[in-house]
Amino acid sequence: MxxxxxxxxxxxxxxxxxxxxxxxxxxxxxxxxxxxxxxxxxxxxxxxxxxxxxxxxxxxxxxxxxxxxxxxxxxxxxxxxxxxxxxxxxxxxxxxxxxxxxxxxxxxxxxxxxxxxxxxxxxxxxxxxxxxxxxxxxxxxxxDLQQYADEATQRMNALRELLGDEKLERFQDFELSQGERRWVNRLSARLAPAHKLRPDQEDRLIALKHEQSRMSFAAIESWRAFRRPLGPQTSLEDMQRETQRQSRIANENSWRKRQVENPLLEQKAAAFLTPVQLAELSKYQAEEQDTTRRFIEAVRADAGMDPNIPAQPEAAEERPKLIDAQLQIEVSLTVNREPTTVTRSVRNGESFTFEAAQGLIAEATPTMYDDDWVDVHLAYYEEGANGRRRLSGGSISAAQVRQPDGSLATGGSGGTVITGRKGYAVETKVNAKVL
Structure with missing residues (x-):
């Protein structure tokens, strides 16, 4: 396949x-x-x-x-x-x-x-x-990743021509929080006219929700479904089934996390919301949790499981553990067909930054496990009108350092398109070894 x-x-x-x-x-x-x-x-x-x-x-x-x-x-x-x-x-x-x-x-x-x-x-x-x-x-x-990148560049050029560099960056930052803005708008729509959120209240609540979403997203290991090879005979249906299982587990864990996170968000929001607004926020979040619970229960029932969400997370297969070691990491990036290769010696989990082609800046963070696999998380930056900016999106390249028979393995590779001032078609390849 x-x-x-x-x-x-x-x-x-x-x-x-x-x-x-x-x-x-x-x-x-x-x-x-x-x-x-x-x-x-x-x-x-x-x-x-x-x-x-x-x-x-x-x-x-x-x-x-x-x-x-x-x-x-x-x-x-x-x-x-x-x-x-x-x-x-x-x-x-x-x-x-x-x-x-x-x-x-x-x-x-x-x-x-x-x-x-x-x-x-x-x-x-x-x-x-x-x-x-x-x-x-x-x-x-x-x-064709380059085709997507070129199309993204055309869109960015048209937006830049209309807005200029500084306002384009503001618009891109605005886009990154649109999910949270929709969430806050739904809350505001529930409030009577006399209690509507002021613009400054909306901005502060959006910032709180964005931070909550960012932390929740960082905790989801959705890439794990594809981290290990599924085998040459794996069907697309099997991949979908495994992804749905991973999604169900992630949703259940997210629901449990929100049981703790939502009260914390309300505590922080109490500093700038009125008592009426805060009470509606609490009600809104409780209704969301109830809706999420019913969704998860329906998914579990469809899978032939007990629909009730267990108090404790589902016992997962034993996860590989991070090792304490010095690593040699080789990262090869091809950005809009221009190659760059860097090699660094770092502690496991330590990040390093380097300049790739086309003005793109990459931050690589290797995490190696005791099953001889290493994930290299890549975040991307560029110099903007107001200094260095982190771009939306990123990538993870997984490499097997050693095969089960003990022989050395080849590196992992992948591809992504990142959009900043322009589109960047980024092809990645990583190799790693323990020093």
């Missing part, structure tokens, strides 16, 4: 049900491509919540849309894009979604109403162009 797994910074397509139209978003996504498979489903956006309908029932949110379902989804969208009347209706839907998604962008980026409308129009045009590229124009069978 020839599978390509890569993280690509282009919009996701939400396909919760056959009747649900795609919605506009600019979050990074994971593409899994295999023959006629080329879809991605957003399982919970940036806040890590499960997809739920208005009654709290689970939707058909999955990591993959495959086979005939993927082809039918694409066919319907192609039909809408090809018919002038349906296309106009679809564009209006996308524009409306972008208006909602970018609520407050003028105030936070520093745009007057005219410039804000120009930004929305440009984002809508870009969204439609990407749907065209994915569903109307032919694509190569194997995804």
């Amino acid at each position: 020839n599978l390509l797994l890569c993280s690509v910074a282009i919009p996701t397509i939400a396909a919760e049900s056959p009747q649900t139209p795609p919605t506009a978003t600019h979050a990074p996504l994971t593409i899994v491509q295999h023959s006629d498979v080329f879809r991605a489903v957003d399982p919970g956006a940036s806040t890590g919540e499960p997809a739920l309908d208005e009654q709290g029932a689970k939707t058909q949110s999955r990591f993959f849309v495959i086979g005939d379902e993927a082809n039918e989804f694409s066919r319907r969208l192609k039909e809408r894009l090809s018919d002038p009347e349906q296309r106009a209706e679809f564009r209006a839907e996308q524009r409306a979604a972008l208006v909602t998604q970018n609520a407050g962008v003028g105030r936070l980026v520093g745009l007057d109403p005219v410039m804000e409308q120009k930004l929305i129009e440009l984002l809508t045009d870009q969204q439609m162009e990407q749907f065209e590229q994915m569903h109307v124009r032919p694509r190569p069978t194997v995804s």
